[in-house]
Amino acid sequence: MANITTRPVTKLGIVGAGSVGTALAYAALIRDAARQVAIYDIDSARAEAEVLDLSHGTQFTGANTVTGGGNIDALAGADVIVITAGARQKPGQTRLDLAAANVRILESLMPALMEQAPEAVYILVTNPCDVLTVAAQKITGLPSNRIFSSGTVLDTSRLRLLVAQSAHVLMSSVHATIIGEHGDSEFPVWSSATIGPVPIREWQISGRQVFTDELLAAITDDVVNAAYKVIAGKGATNYAIGLAGVRIVEAVFQAQNAVLPVSALLRGEHGISGVALSLPSIVGSGGVYKMLEMPLDDGEQQALQNSAETLRNTMQNLGIG
Amino acid sequence: MANITTRPVTKLGIVGAGSVGTALAYAALIRDAARQVAIYDIDSARAEAEVLDLSHGTQFTGANTVTGGGNIDALAGADVIVITAGARQKPGQTRLDLAAANVRILESLMPALMEQAPEAVYILVTNPCDVLTVAAQKITGLPSNRIFSSGTVLDTSRLRLLVAQSAHVLMSSVHATIIGEHGDSEFPVWSSATIGPVPIREWQISGRQVFTDELLAAITDDVVNAAYKVIAGKGATNYAIGLAGVRIVEAVFQAQNAVLPVSALLRGEHGISGVALSLPSIVGSGGVYKMLEMPLDDGEQQALQNSAETLRNTMQNLGIG
Amino acid sequence: MANITTRPVTKLGIVGAGSVGTALAYAALIRDAARQVAIYDIDSARAEAEVLDLSHGTQFTGANTVTGGGNIDALAGADVIVITAGARQKPGQTRLDLAAANVRILESLMPALMEQAPEAVYILVTNPCDVLTVAAQKITGLPSNRIFSSGTVLDTSRLRLLVAQSAHVLMSSVHATIIGEHGDSEFPVWSSATIGPVPIREWQISGRQVFTDELLAAITDDVVNAAYKVIAGKGATNYAIGLAGVRIVEAVFQAQNAVLPVSALLRGEHGISGVALSLPSIVGSGGVYKMLEMPLDDGEQQALQNSAETLRNTMQNLGIG
Amino acid sequence: MANITTRPVTKLGIVGAGSVGTALAYAALIRDAARQVAIYDIDSARAEAEVLDLSHGTQFTGANTVTGGGNIDALAGADVIVITAGARQKPGQTRLDLAAANVRILESLMPALMEQAPEAVYILVTNPCDVLTVAAQKITGLPSNRIFSSGTVLDTSRLRLLVAQSAHVLMSSVHATIIGEHGDSEFPVWSSATIGPVPIREWQISGRQVFTDELLAAITDDVVNAAYKVIAGKGATNYAIGLAGVRIVEAVFQAQNAVLPVSALLRGEHGISGVALSLPSIVGSGGVYKMLEMPLDDGEQQALQNSAETLRNTMQNLGIG
Numbered sequence A, B, C, D: 001m002a003n004i005t006t007r008p009v010t011k012l013g014i015v016g017a018g019s020v021g022t023a024l025a026y027a028a029l030i031r032d033a034a035r036q037v038a039i040y041d042i043d044s045a046r047a048e049a050e051v052l053d054l055s056h057g058t059q060f061t062g063a064n065t066v067t068g069g070g071n072i073d074a075l076a077g078a079d080v081i082v083i084t085a086g087a088r089q090k091p092g093q094t095r096l097d098l099a100a101a102n103v104r105i106l107e108s109l110m111p112a113l114m115e116q117a118p119e120a121v122y123i124l125v126t127n128p129c130d131v132l133t134v135a136a137q138k139i140t141g142l143p144s145n146r147i148f149s150s151g152t153v154l155d156t157s158r159l160r161l162l163v164a165q166s167a168h169v170l171m172s173s174v175h176a177t178i179i180g181e182h183g184d185s186e187f188p189v190w191s192s193a194t195i196g197p198v199p200i201r202e203w204q205i206s207g208r209q210v211f212t213d214e215l216l217a218a219i220t221d222d223v224v225n226a227a228y229k230v231i232a233g234k235g236a237t238n239y240a241i242g243l244a245g246v247r248i249v250e251a252v253f254q255a256q257n258a259v260l261p262v263s264a265l266l267r268g269e270h271g272i273s274g275v276a277l278s279l280p281s282i283v284g285s286g287g288v289y290k291m292l293e294m295p296l297d298d299g300e301q302q303a304l305q306n307s308a309e310t311l312r313n314t315m316q317n318l319g320i321g
């Protein structure tokens, strides 16, 4: 009979075997998001040890495999590549402070990746992810739908958790989104937020309004500062972003056309161009098919322009664009 | 060491080993919705054969078991009981035509079930499910949160499929609901329907509005007549309702507080009392915690009152209420 | 941005929208075994109604879709095709009685399928599945690894259920297999059967041997007659075979190289050639890579030869080979 | 209607928010192994940050929740408690070197845990897990089935990975086990190891024996030294043990009676008493129901006695027993 070989149907590449890259790999294996997970890191000892540890758990995760190490050709032929390589955010440091170093990493990394996986969809997680998305798009010349970042998918998950806890409902029954920069200028779109089909400001428990202006402001604050809080306590954030990353990866591998708030280069949406920031977007097998324009009230319109402005300034300081 | 015994942590009881009851059992086993699935049917030969067939598949479904037959004590101690017993809808027959016979079945069935499972949450699938919910609540005297029906969960799933197909997005990115009677007077709430965060009437592909009044009307029509079409072709509907039922069962077992359009006795919501019809409702471990009042435009308000009126008439004809 | 399109990554084709084909489709959708499930049946009204019903449940099953009807081009480009078309086993009828009619169906069906899906792996479920495997291989000229049948995967599942129940352990901790014809001459290989790592005859509860010769004989009997019992009670078997079929499909789509007792053309294994019967076999992306020769005691060797002889006789009566 | 509350059906407690405890929590949430996961660590800042990070990912993991911090009453009412608290193994250090410090931790920890969760099943992961199992059993006076350790479940997973890679088959088709100490004196039971139903030494690829004595010895060596290799590269092992731990937890919550090589106090099995080491055991809702005696050849019998002796020496040095 035929030779015994295995044809991996789907291959997920991860750049960076740090706390984020390995959590993402672990979640991808457990959820069986791809047949093969491959990890690459310039620190080959770390990468090999992480791959070994992850592989020891595969008895419990299905028919998938994990490979990789310090050689970039581990990523050859990947269908989707998630980039987590870079410096990690230190306590006190803003996300934008990390930018310059990480742009420089991309300048050598992206061409090397394109050689290994010319057809891949690229997802950036490294911060500042919005700015790096523009940089990486320019370096590669890829169409903007094929190179984007996890944006506010994670921040939105934090938002829904807090709303769900106050409303006493399941998280997937909360419809609310964070848009803008993945950073301090991001904001929730409260004007159209609903719980089930009920506008958030009309949600009542025992006849009393739950989501007062004070509570909405407190939740906004909590979400924007969540990463700082986690980093203060454990030095990094990794588990939630691991799952958020896998969620996006699944939208691509499963050709879902899911609406997710990822960040890609804007081309006139809400009158903004030339920066990448998060809007609810259709994500499917080719990457980002469309960034949606949702209804915004005047304050939200203004906040979105501010967020774009913040990003434009950073890009200018970094000499991008 | 200790004796070898197994303590089933969660037990799902199903009344009726017909096409719906067994599809629901199959889906529950595959999704591992409960540790133990128990089926009861007055036709004991059928029930035993179905249990045997289902049990032969359990190698592939996890650590769950399936039991049952023609003896109602198979359901003893069940945490949730789904009722699918009854006559099936014949081609041409309206759902309400089935009512009288099925009310009579409940009169003997419900007291016997209450003996076996006094603490269970009861979910009615047998048609006409709205009317039978009121009848079963009166027979048992159970608080109305613990006895309700699958309502328009299935119809809403049909709605989202059609909208998702026209919008080219994932079904879970469609936020739209069918409310009212599970039957001819049901209707979609278009006024607040969205795709992702975009109002449905503003959804565009290549710059053109997709959901014109004509398309919305056609979709409404398709949903309301979907069951008739399936019944015409295969004599019954069973697979979709099996999954819809399991979805509700999971909300209870997992204490989800999910918002689902189930049907329970109204007590003043939208000014309606004394009938059961579907509204988006919070479903968790105790059953239906709250039926939500969502914004409706004038036409929808009117349609909801009509639907309630239709149900009130049926109940009067049947001597319920 | 790019056009909104969806690229189905994996496509499962099913021939026959009867009780087996639709149960298999339902299980495949719930387990998310393939991105797209397509069903074809010469009875187009039935096929369309089943597809409609199944599609109405897809809100609850992930990002997959179901299509099909009475036109065979619904199966175009399928990666795996499962054949369930045929007459169903009637009460009292042996599996071999169905053979002639079903061979004739394959004579027209297989060439038409090969046009639609020339690269597919083909899995036969229609009975008598061993004999039809040989017929289909000859009709198509496909290499024998790419056309095989579900064989005794289902029978083995029945065996493990009974052993697990008597041993009070999880089914996946039972290692025992039915080999030979999927029919009356099949048999369990008790000589090497174990529970965990304990030989089955040494398994004790409270110091007493559980699996006496009497119990082993009773279990064998039960397994061989299981299908007859289910058919007597409900007219057909469908749910367990639906899951067994999906299990095999997953081995192919996931390139698992799982060891499963499927039935393919033998070429000298245990000295047998020219018939298809079930042996534990390696199943992966190309189909059956290898049929394994396991240790058998003298009685088992003899039983296997008898089973092969039975099949050879049937094939001769049918003019195959 | 009723108040909105949530009743957690199953609660998993984890002691230690270190690299192992949080990986285990992450895997438990993703696999939905329990409705509620609660983490406790004396380092409350770390515990709170980890809980926050994990909770931010729960939008993607089902209807479960994660709570905890520096207060042990976070674990109140847990059904299963996994203990990962302790010092981590440093490069070069043997597992037994860690013993004394960790015994001391258990002396104060166990009584406090018993107050919070008197009915729980306790699973030790902290090393040296075999020795700590005996210590914890003595401290608590719990019946030995309710307090055991993850033992060689992880080591067995490593073994199966290596065998599966050489045999080119799915890991779950490999039947082989590591028994004895979770440490340097552990060993694989090759005498009854099989791939599918084929004895490992008879496995052939292209007509040649794959598992020669040299390869078996090399695999044994690799497994016994796997942890050292991972620790040398990344400073700890955490992902694989996280999944192995969850696998055991699922056996308890799902009342599986799965056969797993966990470590509990022996009472005469293979003539050994008074030490805890790993044998294939039945694990279900009450913990370890039975430790199985599997066939061993003379060398394996001897190796098992040696392993017991090693453990007895350690216990003596530590003043346990």
Ligand SMILES: NC(=O)c1ccc[n+]([C@@H]2O[C@H](COP(=O)([O-])OP(=O)(O)OC[C@H]3O[C@@H](n4cnc5c(N)ncnc54)[C@H](O)[C@@H]3O)[C@@H](O)[C@H]2O)c1
Residues within 6 Å of the ligand: A015, A016, A017, A018, A019, A020, A021, A040, A041, A042, A043, A046, A084, A085, A086, A087, A088, A089, A098, A105, A109, A124, A125, A126, A127, A128, A129, A150, A151, A154, A182, A236, A237, A238, A241
């Ligand atoms: N977008 C988000 O929502 C989000 C959330 C969390 C973290 N992050 C970001 O993710 C990034 C990674 O965080 P972490 O905690 O994993 O950091 P980490 O320091 O643990 O890991 C980063 C890894 O990248 C590797 N690396 C550096 N340069 C490389 C190169 N040229 N090629 C290959 N590998 C290289 C390093 O060796 C290291 O192992 C950070 O930028 C962080 O800010 C983003």
Ligand SMILES: NC(=O)c1ccc[n+]([C@@H]2O[C@H](COP(=O)([O-])OP(=O)(O)OC[C@H]3O[C@@H](n4cnc5c(N)ncnc54)[C@H](O)[C@@H]3O)[C@@H](O)[C@H]2O)c1
Residues within 6 Å of the ligand: B015, B016, B017, B018, B019, B020, B021, B040, B041, B042, B043, B046, B084, B085, B086, B087, B088, B089, B098, B105, B109, B124, B125, B126, B127, B128, B129, B150, B151, B154, B182, B236, B237, B238, B241
């Ligand atoms: N609510 C929905 O969305 C929805 C969708 C589909 C079907 N249905 C309804 O579900 C019901 C069942 O449909 P089906 O296709 O399974 O019908 P079926 O005829 O296949 O099965 C009904 C079963 O109920 C059993 N039964 C009758 N009286 C009983 C009693 N007193 N105790 C126990 N068992 C009894 C019968 O023996 C039979 O096996 C019908 O009323 C149908 O209209 C509802």
Ligand SMILES: NC(=O)c1ccc[n+]([C@@H]2O[C@H](COP(=O)([O-])OP(=O)(O)OC[C@H]3O[C@@H](n4cnc5c(N)ncnc54)[C@H](O)[C@@H]3O)[C@@H](O)[C@H]2O)c1
Residues within 6 Å of the ligand: C015, C016, C017, C018, C019, C020, C021, C040, C041, C042, C043, C046, C084, C085, C086, C087, C088, C089, C098, C105, C109, C124, C125, C126, C127, C128, C129, C150, C151, C154, C182, C236, C237, C238, C241
């Ligand atoms: N191998 C096993 O373990 C196993 C188990 C159960 C059933 N089966 C077999 O599966 C087969 C199907 O059983 P069922 O209960 O689904 O029967 P069924 O009668 O419900 O369905 C068979 C379907 O095949 C269709 N069909 C017939 N000829 C066709 C053709 N040329 N092209 C396309 N479709 C065609 C029919 O229209 C019908 O819808 C039977 O042969 C049965 O014995 C095998």
Ligand SMILES: NC(=O)c1ccc[n+]([C@@H]2O[C@H](COP(=O)([O-])OP(=O)(O)OC[C@H]3O[C@@H](n4cnc5c(N)ncnc54)[C@H](O)[C@@H]3O)[C@@H](O)[C@H]2O)c1
Residues within 6 Å of the ligand: D015, D016, D017, D018, D019, D020, D021, D040, D041, D042, D043, D046, D084, D085, D086, D087, D088, D089, D098, D105, D109, D124, D125, D126, D127, D128, D129, D150, D151, D154, D182, D236, D237, D238, D241
């Ligand atoms: N059994 C196995 O197969 C296996 C595999 C890997 C690791 N381990 C063991 O698991 C243990 C934990 O490893 P790790 O990498 O998570 O270490 P870690 O240092 O990252 O975490 C240990 C945590 O325990 C906490 N802790 C210490 N004393 C405590 C107490 N009294 N109460 C509550 N919390 C307390 C510490 O604050 C720390 O956060 C080690 O003993 C390691 O050897 C076992």
